[in-house]
Amino acid sequence: MWAVPAAMCVVTPEEESVARGAQRPSGARRTAPRSTPKRKHQDNSGLIPVLARAVREVEGAVKRERVVPSTRTKFQAIALLVREERARIKVDTTLNEARRGEELKRLDGIATILAVTAARDPRLLALIADEAVVSPEARELRREMLLDAGFEVPEEAEPEPEGPREPSAVEQRQVVPQAVISRQMANPFLEPDYDAVRRPPARPRRLAGWELIEPLLRSFEYGGEAACMTLPEPNGTRVPPGLELMPHQSRLVEAAAEGHRTFLLADEPGLGKTAQALLAAQAADAYPLLVVVPNVVKTNWAREAERWTPAHRATVVHGDGEDIDAFADIIVINYEILERHVGWLGSLELGVRGMVVDEAHFIKNKKSQRSQHVLHLSEQLRSRPWAPLLMALTGTPLINDIEDFTAIWQFLGWIDEEKPLGDLMEALEETGLVPSDRGFYAAARSAVIEQGIVRRRKIDVAADLPARRIADVFVELDDAAGRSIRDAERALARRLVNRYRKALEVRHGENVVEGIDHELVRQVAVWETTKTSEKKSEDNVFTMMRKLGSAKGGAAADYAAQLARNVGKVVFFAKHIDVMDAAEELFTQRGIRFASVRGDQSSTARQKNIDAFTNDPEVSIAVCSLTAAGVGLNLQVASNLVLAELSWTDAEQTQAIDRVHRIGQPEPVTAWRIIAAQTLDTRIAELIGSKAGLAARALDGSDEEVVADVQVEMLVALLTDALSSSAPVLA
Structure with missing residues (x-):
C-alpha cells in the first residue's frame, strides 16, 4: 500500500x-541559558x-x-x-x-x-x-x-464502475478451492498473534555502502569448520509411542522450541529431516504449516505428518484442490501446481505461520516460476506481524555453484537481491570488520551459519548406522552396440582435436605454448558442452551417455535379477525410460515381480508401488528413475541397489544410495555401479568418486579439490589423452 x-x-x-x-514534563527546568531562550517556530x-x-x-x-x-x-x-x-x-x-x-x-x-x-x-x-x-x-x-x-x-467523486479487466495468464491458472472459501468464511476476523512481533531492522552503519552478498558467498567457497549453528542440548522432545528421535534431531527441535525461526536444514540424506521439520513446527506452534515438496514425495509427507504429529491433520493438494481439507493444520503441495494455488496460500485469511520447502535446491534458479512463487510466499509471510517458521530442507544445497545458496537465503529472509537483512546485518555489524579486513570472511561465514544453517554428517551423528560401500561391476560391450559406442568416442575425440588445432592456428607467436596448451584444452571442452554440434548426426557427450545406458542396461538388469534371487529385495536405478523399460521386460520374462517408480506417475500410483515393494514379500525389485525417485523416498527395506547408469554428479548418486542407507537400516548397504569397460563410462566413474563435492567444501570443512562439472572434466581428459597419443584415432 x-x-x-x-x-x-x-x-x-x-x-x-x-x-x-x-x-516538557511538568516541573522540568530549562537547560539553555535564559539569555538565549529557544525561539518558537514562527x-x-x-x-x-x-x-x-x-x-x-x-x-x-x-x-x-x-x-x-x-x-x-x-x-x-x-x-x-x-x-x-x-x-x-x-x-x-x-x-x-x-x-x-x-x-x-x-x-x-x-x-x-x-x-x-x-x-x-x-x-x-x-x-x-x-x-x-x-x-x-x-x-x-x-x-x-x-x-x-x-x-x-x-x-x-464516486468511483465509476470499471469494466471487466482481462485477467493475466497467471491469474487465469489460479484457483481457490471451495473448502478454502468455507474456511475463510468461518474465520472472517483472523486476529494476528502480536506476541512474536519483531523489531524493525536496524539500518547498516559501518557497512553502509559495502557490497556484501558476494563476500558472504565467497566466505563459503574457501571452506572452514563444519557448518552448523550452535544448537541447544536435547531436552526430551515428546514423540508418539513407538517412535524415537536421535539426539541430533532433538537438538534442532529444541532450537525451534526456544524461538529460533529460520533453518537451512542441510543434514546428509537419511538423517531424518522430515521428522525434524514436522516436530519443529509443532514445537513452534507454526500452524497452519505449508509444506512445498517435489511431486514424488507429496503423499509420503502426509504419512510422515500422521506418524510424527498425529494431533495435527495433514491435507495434500492435488490438481485444483477440490478434495482438500481446508481446516487441516498441515497443507502439502508440490512445486508443479503451486502456481494455481499461490493466491489463497498467501492470503491473510488463511494465516500461514510456517513454511517448509523440501529439496530446497529445486529453487536455486530464481528466474524459474517455482522459485518466484516460493519466494513470493515467503515474502508475504515475513511481512506479517508475527515471526513465521521458515525451513529449507536439502541434503545437497549446492550442486554446481556457490551462488546456489542465494535463493535459499532469500527464502529464509537472510538477504534480498542487494544486501543482508535484519539479524544477519546486525551480526555482520557486530563483527567490527569490513570486507577488506583480514578475518572478515571467517567472521561472515560464522554469522551466516548462526542464522540457522544446520549440517550434520552420518559419520558424526549416526555412528550406529551400518556401513555402506560402492562396488563397481565392469561389463564388456562386445556386441554391435559396444562397437558403435567406441566408434562414437573416437569421432568425438577427432572433433575435439580438430577444434583444438584450428584454435592454435589463429594464435600469434607469443601466445603459443610448448606441448599441450591445457588452458585451450579446457576452453575447447567447455565449448563442446555449451554449443550445439554443427551436424545433428554427430554424437555429443549427452547422446553418448544415453547410448551407454542402453547398451549396458540388459547386463545391469540381469545383475539385479541375480541379486534378487540371492539376497532379497533390490532397488534398480536408471536415468532413461528405455533402460527402465528394458529392465522391466527382462524381469517379466523371468517371473520376477517388480514395482515401478517413475516421474510420469500420479502420486497415488507411485505411492501404491512403493507400498507394494515395502510390504509385499513377493515384490523383489523396485525399478526407479534416478531423478524422480532419487529424493525423499524411504526404501530401506532393501540393502542392495544397482546403479544401471551413472549420474553427472556425486550428489545425485549419493541421493539415490541414501534412499536405502538411512536411519532405521539394520543391514550394511551396497551400491553396485554397472560400468561399461574400456569406454567413457570408466572415466566418468573415476571423476565422480575422486573428489569431494561442493557441499563438502562449503559446509563440511573439507579442503579437497572440487570438480563442479564432470562433463567438462571428462572432455578435458579425453582431449588430453588424444593429443598425447599417436594412435590412429587422430588420423
Whole structure:
C-alpha cells in the first residue's frame, strides 16, 4: 500500500526534540541559558502543526493504554499524510534548500514519534504494512486534516464502475478451492498473534555502502569448520509411542522450541529431516504449516505428518484442490501446481505461520516460476506481524555453484537481491570488520551459519548406522552396440582435436605454448558442452551417455535379477525410460515381480508401488528413475541397489544410495555401479568418486579439490589423452 518513512526506523534525541517542540514534563527546568531562550517556530500554519497535534494525541493514548479504533484510524491517517507531505516538499520549487531541509526535519520528528508509538503497541504496525488497506475512516480523517491545514480538498467523486479487466495468464491458472472459501468464511476476523512481533531492522552503519552478498558467498567457497549453528542440548522432545528421535534431531527441535525461526536444514540424506521439520513446527506452534515438496514425495509427507504429529491433520493438494481439507493444520503441495494455488496460500485469511520447502535446491534458479512463487510466499509471510517458521530442507544445497545458496537465503529472509537483512546485518555489524579486513570472511561465514544453517554428517551423528560401500561391476560391450559406442568416442575425440588445432592456428607467436596448451584444452571442452554440434548426426557427450545406458542396461538388469534371487529385495536405478523399460521386460520374462517408480506417475500410483515393494514379500525389485525417485523416498527395506547408469554428479548418486542407507537400516548397504569397460563410462566413474563435492567444501570443512562439472572434466581428459597419443584415432 504505502511504505514507512525511512525516519521511522531510528530515533535520535535531536529529532525527538524537534517533533515535541517546547513540550516538557511538568516541573522540568530549562537547560539553555535564559539569555538565549529557544525561539518558537514562527510558522504555525500548514499541515505540519496539524500533524504534530494529532501525533501527540495518539502518543498519549498509547501511553495511557487507551487505544481505541479511532486512535488506530488517526495513526494510519497521520502516517499516510507524512509520506505525502514529504514527497510534496521534495518537489516544491517555491522552497529554498534551507527551508526545504527545515520542513523535512520537522516531518522526521513526527515520523520518529510514530515509530516510538508503534514500538509501544505493535498492533499499529499492521496499519503500515505493505498490504494494509486504508480504511474509509482514515481516508475521511486525512481529508479533514488537510482542510484544517488550509488545503482545498475536492469532494471525492464516486468511483465509476470499471469494466471487466482481462485477467493475466497467471491469474487465469489460479484457483481457490471451495473448502478454502468455507474456511475463510468461518474465520472472517483472523486476529494476528502480536506476541512474536519483531523489531524493525536496524539500518547498516559501518557497512553502509559495502557490497556484501558476494563476500558472504565467497566466505563459503574457501571452506572452514563444519557448518552448523550452535544448537541447544536435547531436552526430551515428546514423540508418539513407538517412535524415537536421535539426539541430533532433538537438538534442532529444541532450537525451534526456544524461538529460533529460520533453518537451512542441510543434514546428509537419511538423517531424518522430515521428522525434524514436522516436530519443529509443532514445537513452534507454526500452524497452519505449508509444506512445498517435489511431486514424488507429496503423499509420503502426509504419512510422515500422521506418524510424527498425529494431533495435527495433514491435507495434500492435488490438481485444483477440490478434495482438500481446508481446516487441516498441515497443507502439502508440490512445486508443479503451486502456481494455481499461490493466491489463497498467501492470503491473510488463511494465516500461514510456517513454511517448509523440501529439496530446497529445486529453487536455486530464481528466474524459474517455482522459485518466484516460493519466494513470493515467503515474502508475504515475513511481512506479517508475527515471526513465521521458515525451513529449507536439502541434503545437497549446492550442486554446481556457490551462488546456489542465494535463493535459499532469500527464502529464509537472510538477504534480498542487494544486501543482508535484519539479524544477519546486525551480526555482520557486530563483527567490527569490513570486507577488506583480514578475518572478515571467517567472521561472515560464522554469522551466516548462526542464522540457522544446520549440517550434520552420518559419520558424526549416526555412528550406529551400518556401513555402506560402492562396488563397481565392469561389463564388456562386445556386441554391435559396444562397437558403435567406441566408434562414437573416437569421432568425438577427432572433433575435439580438430577444434583444438584450428584454435592454435589463429594464435600469434607469443601466445603459443610448448606441448599441450591445457588452458585451450579446457576452453575447447567447455565449448563442446555449451554449443550445439554443427551436424545433428554427430554424437555429443549427452547422446553418448544415453547410448551407454542402453547398451549396458540388459547386463545391469540381469545383475539385479541375480541379486534378487540371492539376497532379497533390490532397488534398480536408471536415468532413461528405455533402460527402465528394458529392465522391466527382462524381469517379466523371468517371473520376477517388480514395482515401478517413475516421474510420469500420479502420486497415488507411485505411492501404491512403493507400498507394494515395502510390504509385499513377493515384490523383489523396485525399478526407479534416478531423478524422480532419487529424493525423499524411504526404501530401506532393501540393502542392495544397482546403479544401471551413472549420474553427472556425486550428489545425485549419493541421493539415490541414501534412499536405502538411512536411519532405521539394520543391514550394511551396497551400491553396485554397472560400468561399461574400456569406454567413457570408466572415466566418468573415476571423476565422480575422486573428489569431494561442493557441499563438502562449503559446509563440511573439507579442503579437497572440487570438480563442479564432470562433463567438462571428462572432455578435458579425453582431449588430453588424444593429443598425447599417436594412435590412429587422430588420423
